[in-house]
Ligand SMILES: Nc1nc2c(c(=O)[nH]1)N=C([C@H](O)[C@H](O)COP(=O)(O)OP(=O)(O)OP(=O)(O)O)CN2
């Protein structure tokens with residue numbers, strides 16, 4: 001098995017009542033794929049294909065008010081990560097986890113969503 005990842009960022013506003021009113025963040029995301037290496041290229045998936053789908057996701061989130069996006073009415077870090085997983089997993093069965101963080105280096109807060117581990121734990 002081999003792991004390949006792609007990072008992207010987006011800027012967005014959100015609020016999380018009753019904990020926070022309207023404000024914005026720079027979010028940093030990393031998308032990790034795990035799978036058997038391709039016999040020629042050694043990758044679990046072609047990054048060109050992943051990048052195309054990530055761009056669709058990024059365009060949906062970037063410079064948006066997250067609470068208004070379908071499925072993101074409660075945009076905690078964890079729900080944002082799950083939402084990204086749900087968008088990418090149908091095209092990428094090799095998807096292993098999605099990490100979402102916000103805040104400066106050394107002060108960041110974030111989450112790692114591993115949908116497959118959660119599905120196994122529930123089964
Ligand atoms: N596990 C989580 N806990 C909490 C989350 C979350 O997403 N996951 N979010 C919140 C609230 O949004 C909280 O008010 C955080 O507000 P936010 O401005 O996003 O972050 P900070 O308060 O740390 O402010 P900085 O801008 O980072 O200084 C609560 N719990």
Ligand SMILES: [Zn+2]
Pocket residue numbers: 014020023024025
């Ligand atoms: Zn916030």
